[in-house]
Amino acid sequence: xxLIGELKEGLxxxxxxxxxxKMRSVLTTLGIVIGIVSVTLMATAxxxxxxxxxxSAAAFGTDVLYIQKFPWMSNDDWATIRNRKNLExxxxxxxxxxxxxxxxxxxxxxxxRRLSRGTYSMEGAFASGTTHQYINAAGITLGDGRFFTAEExxxxxxxxxxxxxxxxxxxxxxxxxxxxxxxxxxPYSVVGVCEKQGGMFGQFTxxxxxxxxxFSFQNNFGSRRDVTIQVRVPDPAQMEDAKMELEGxxxxxxxxxxxxxxxxxxxxxxxxxxxxxGVTMVIATVGLFITGMSxxxxxxxxxxxxxxxxTERTREIGIRKAIxxxxxxIMMQFLVEAAALCLIGGVIGLIIxxxxxxxxxxxxxxxxxxxxxxxxxxxxxxVGVISGFLPAFRAARMDPVEALRYE
Amino acid sequence: xxxxxxVIELTNITKYYDMGGAEEVHALQxxxxxxxxxxxxxxxxxxxxxxxxxxxxIGCLDTPTSGQxxxxxxxxxxxxxxxxxxxxxxxxxxxxxTFNLLPRSDALHNVExxxxxxxxSSGERKRRAKETLEHVQLGDRAHHRPNELSGGQRQRVAVAxxxxxxPSIILADEPTGNLDxxxxxxxxxxxEELHRQGNTIILVTHEADIAEHAHREIRLRDGKIExxxxxxxxxxxxxxxx
Numbered sequence: 197x198x199l200i201g202e203l204k205e206g207l208x209x210x211x212x213x214x215x216x217x218k219m220r221s222v223l224t225t226l227g228i229v230i231g232i233v234s235v236t237l238m239a240t241a242x243x244x245x246x247x248x249x250x251x252s253a254a255a256f257g258t259d260v261l262y263i264q265k266f267p268w269m270s271n272d273d274w275a276t277i278r279n280r281k282n283l284e285x286x287x288x289x290x291x292x293x294x295x296x297x298x299x300x301x302x303x304x305x306x307x308x309r310r311l312s313r314g315t316y317s318m319e320g321a322f323a324s325g326t327t328h329q330y331i332n333a334a335g336i337t338l339g340d341g342r343f344f345t346a347e348e349x350x351x352x353x354x355x356x357x358x359x360x361x362x363x364x365x366x367x368x369x370x371x372x373x374x375x376x377x378x379x380x381x382x383p384y385s386v387v388g389v390c391e392k393q394g395g396m397f398g399q400f401t402x403x404x405x406x407x408x409x410x411f412s413f414q415n416n417f418g419s420r421r422d423v424t425i426q427v428r429v430p431d432p433a434q435m436e437d438a439k440m441e442l443e444g445x446x447x448x449x450x451x452x453x454x455x456x457x458x459x460x461x462x463x464x465x466x467x468x469x470x471x472x473x474g475v476t477m478v479i480a481t482v483g484l485f486i487t488g489m490s491x492x493x494x495x496x497x498x499x500x501x502x503x504x505x506x507t508e509r510t511r512e513i514g515i516r517k518a519i520x521x522x523x524x525x526i527m528m529q530f531l532v533e534a535a536a537l538c539l540i541g542g543v544i545g546l547i548i549x550x551x552x553x554x555x556x557x558x559x560x561x562x563x564x565x566x567x568x569x570x571x572x573x574x575x576x577x578x579v580g581v582i583s584g585f586l587p588a589f590r591a592a593r594m595d596p597v598e599a600l601r602y603e
Numbered sequence: 604x605x606x607x608x609x610v611i612e613l614t615n616i617t618k619y620y621d622m623g624g625a626e627e628v629h630a631l632q633x634x635x636x637x638x639x640x641x642x643x644x645x646x647x648x649x650x651x652x653x654x655x656x657x658x659x660x661i662g663c664l665d666t667p668t669s670g671q672x673x674x675x676x677x678x679x680x681x682x683x684x685x686x687x688x689x690x691x692x693x694x695x696x697x698x699x700x701t702f703n704l705l706p707r708s709d710a711l712h713n714v715e716x717x718x719x720x721x722x723x724s725s726g727e728r729k730r731r732a733k734e735t736l737e738h739v740q741l742g743d744r745a746h747h748r749p750n751e752l753s754g755g756q757r758q759r760v761a762v763a764x765x766x767x768x769x770p771s772i773i774l775a776d777e778p779t780g781n782l783d784x785x786x787x788x789x790x791x792x793x794x795e796e797l798h799r800q801g802n803t804i805i806l807v808t809h810e811a812d813i814a815e816h817a818h819r820e821i822r823l824r825d826g827k828i829e830x831x832x833x834x835x836x837x838x839x840x841x842x843x844x845x
Contacts, residue, residue, distance in 0.1 A: 205719050212707050515703045518664060519764065520692020520720040522685050596664045600703065 202525050206532035213505065213533055214540075224501045225541040228579065231491030232545025232572050233552065236564060238487040239571075240553040242480045244562025249472035255393045255401040256465040257335025259432060261298075263291075263425040263442060267461040269471050280459045282422040285410065287449050288327075291425060294445050297438035300332035300428040305413060305421045309380035311362060311406060318365040322405045323379050325413025333426040335465070336402045341373045341388035344409055348387075352411030356384035360392035361403040379406055382416045435464075491575065494541065495583040502534050502587035513591050514599030527592040534584025535577050542576025609673070610771050610803050611638040611661060616670035616680075618656050618826075630656040631667070632826040638772075638805065643798045645806045645814035645834065648823035655776075657823065658807045662695055662774045663687045675771060692720050696765025700777035702757045704749040710736060710760045711745040717768045735763040739793065755786035762793060772803045779813055791816045 214221045256262070265280050288303035295301070309323040331343035344355045356379065363372050372386045384406070393401040429438040439462050446460050506513070513526055521529075546569060553564040618631040630653045638644055648654040659665040660672065663679055666687070672680040679690060697703075704713045714732040723731075736742055739759040749757050758778060765773050775794065779787030795816060798804050808814050815834055822829040 201719050201722060201725065204725075216707060511703070512705060515705065516716070516720075517688065518662075518691060518697050518703070519717040520688050520768075522688045522720070524685075525720055597659050600664075600699070 202528055203532065206529045207536065209529055210533035210536040213509075214537065217505075220501060221537060224497050225537055225544065227494030227497040228491070228538050228541025228576060229494075229545040229548065231487075231494040231579075232542050232576060233549045234487040234490050235484065235575070236546060236549040236568050236572050237552055237556065238483045239568050240549075240556055240562050240564045241560060242476065242483060243565050244556065244560035245479060246476050247562060248560065249476060250469065251394060252401070253465050253468045253472065255335050256468065257333075257428070258465055259428050259430065259435075260333055260335060260465070261427050261429060261435075261439065261442065262463040263287075263427065263446060264461055264463055265422055265459075268463045268467050270461075277459075281450075282420075283425060283460060285414075285419075285423050287423070287446070288425050290449060291427065291442065291445055295427065295438070295441055297429050297431070297434045297441055298427040299430045300329045302326050302330040302333040302426045303410065304330065304424045304426055305410065306405075306424075307417050307421065309406075309417070311366060311377055311379055313366045313375070313377045316366045316368070318362060318404075320404070321362055321379075323413065323417065324405055324407050325410040325417070326407055327410055330407065330426070333428045334402075336393070337391045338388050339391035340371075341386070343388050344407075349409045350411070352409050352415060354382070354384045354412060355387045355409065357388035357390065357407040358386055359390050359401070359403040359405045362406055363389045377406075379408065380417065382412075384408055384412075439464075491579060495538075495579040498534055498537055498580060499583035499587060501537075502530060502584050503590070505533065506530060506587045506591040509591075510594065510599050510602040513594050514596050514602065517594070517596035518600060523592040526594075527588045530588035530591050531581055531584045534588070535580035538576040538580030538583075539573070542573050545576075546572055608640045609637050610640050610642075610675060611636075612671075612673040612676075613637070613661075614671040614673075616657075616660060616667045616672060618653075618660065618665070619668045629826055631660070633670070634823075634826070634828055635670075636821060636828065636831065638803065640771075641798070641801055641803055643794075643804045643806070643816075643818045645808060645817035645820045646823065647808060647811070647814050647820060648829075649809060651825075652823040653826040654807055654809075654823050656826075658774060658776055658805075661772075661805060662697060663690045688720075692717055693768055694771040696762075696768065696770040696773040698758070698761050698765050698773065698775040698778045700780035702749070702754075702761045702781070704757060704760055704764075706749055709746045709748050710741060710752065710763075713749070713760055714763045714767050717764060721768060731767055732763075735767040736760070738766065739763045753786075754782050755789055758782060758786075758790050759793065762790070762797075766797070766802075772805055773797065774805050774807070776807045777809070778806070779808075779810070787813070 263283065265283055266277060285303045288301050292301040304324055304326045306322055306324045309321060311318040311321045328344055328346045328349040331338070339360065343357055344353070348355050356377065358372060358377070366372065366377055367375070372389055374386065376383050376385050390402040393403055427442065429435050442462055443458065447458065450459055452459065516526060550564060553562070556562060613634055613636050616631055616634045617629070620628040620630060622628055634657060646654050646657060660667050663674070667680055670680065671678060674690060674694065679687065682690070705716070711729070711732050714735055715728045718728040718731060733742065733745060736745055739762055741756060741759055741763065744752060744756060749760070752760065779790055782790060791813065794804055794806070806814065806817050814820055817834055819832065820834045821831045
């Protein structure tokens with residue numbers, strides 16, 4: 197009851213004081229507005245970067261392991277690993293027979309080929325040869341049609357599944373299903389189209405790829421290529437066991453004696469998400485620190501103006517003390533005023549930042565995280581209380597006799 | 604706790620101000636006095652006599668360097684800031700020469716202010732503030748700001764603010780100093796009425812004709828009490844001479 201009465205009085209005084217010094221209040225609040233706008237936009241941008249990374253990484257599939265010649269991220273000396281032998285297609289069949297934790301195994305080979313259809317063409321597309329199991333051992337989803345069947349796969353039929361970007365380039369106005377395209381000059385009939393994946397890994401996503409049966413690929417584009425073996429582990433809890441098992445199988449296939457290091461790597465999406473998680477964290481820390489500086493400057497502005505306000509109202513403080521205001525009451529009055537200034541700044545900042553975040557969204561798909569609203573309100577209040585503290589403390593400690601005598 | 608009728612008991616109060624270096628100003632040099640309930644006392648003296656210092660100590664705005672101050676039997680000479688604020692809030696009503704109203708608040712809110720710090724609920728506050736404003740004949744000016752009121756009206760708002768907590772003493776520091784003599788007389792009339800209603804009034808002034816409204820006069824000189832006794836009434840003569 198006691199506190200509520202004083203708090204109400206504090207709010208009433210704060211708003212009266214803000215109204216009485218409009219220009220000053222606007223200018224002071226501007227510092228907080230700019231601070232909140234930059235911090236919230238930074239948070240929105242970081243959210244966007246995070247989403248983009250996660251979306252890109254999702255293209256690799258969370259449950260898929262990639263058995264490859266080279267690691268995705270490594271501190272190893274390139275010289276020690278560059279002479280590793282290529283992986284072979286036949287490994288896939290052996291892994292499929294021996295591995296117990298996996299439910300799909302697909303060998304994948306790839307090369308760059310020009311795609312064309314009539315007058316339409318696309319350079320820099322990535323042609324991949326694989327088996328029908330690929331659809332289960334990769335992070336792709338079909339948007340239309342189907343993946344090639346086991347029969348088409350083992351028979352090396354001239355069928356293909358194309359990525360979303362390929363479809364856009366070769367079939368700007370038509371349904372690609374059933375039509376024939378040329379991959380490096382060889383005709384393939386389109387049976388399926390992948391959903392768009394987006395992201396920042398270009399040809400590693402399905403978007404600019406074309407998938408054809410492995411045998412057909414080897415016939416048309418050669419068979420002496422490095423192979424990636426993609427396997428799916430259906431139970432995420434068995435991921436580590438699966439990796440151990442695969443490592444054992446691979447070492448046997450490679451005839452590695454004990455003590456010799458692996459000459460292959462088992463890669464996983466997690467490697468990317470961990471790496472990008474670290475990158476995002478660094479960007480977030482640096483970005484929020486720099487934008488936080490503007491909020492800090494805004495806070496100094498508030499502190500400055502609160503000192504002015506306290507000095508100007510010395511006599512008022514004297515009057516209030518004379519009629520019974522305690523130190524705490526005076527302290528609260530000025531803290532409430534500083535907090536109110538900052539809160540107004542924070543709310544205006546959010547109102548300005550929201551449409552700006554929609555503009556950011558055009559370049560970097562994102563949305564202002566909902567939590568940002570509460571966090572920035574909380575931060576503005578905190579900035580107000582912290583920067584109001586010293587001036588309020590000075591006011592609270594004033595000697596009533598001297599304060600009353602102040603002209 | 605004393606059970607006598609003393610509101611204020613000062614015993615050998617001194618107040619020194621350290622002016623830096625070896626210099627010290629001895630504003631009060633051993634003042635002892637008692638004031639009873641429902642007395643009407645004028646404290647007089649030329650400037651520099653220590654009367655402002657004495658008023659600040661009696662008003663619990665300041666504490667003495669040495670000596671004992673009992674307020675309603677409670678020793679306030681060694682109280683901390685917060686306890687003094689509580690005493691000022693509940694037991695002392697101040698009326699200042701310069702009114703000291705909050706310029707941005709209307710009369711009602713100015714009168715309400717001590718009740719806010721006393722923690723009284725909003726409804727009760729409004730009711731009591733209105734009642735007190737009516738008591739000083741300003742019921743119709745409740746929503747006027749100080750700059751919309753005349754000097755006399757402002758001082759009456761200040762008197763209402765002093766009265767609203769029903770304090771033990773009303774401490775008026777040159778309450779007519781900023782008023783013309785006619786308005787000053789009106790305010791002094793108000794004080795007389797408050798005294799008749801049972802209030803204890805302490806009037807600090809250097810004007811003899813204002814001090815004459817009181818019943819007891821304490822004269823200070825050089826930080827000491829020079830005389831303390833009933834007011835010699837010359838009033839009728841003065842009024843006639845006016």
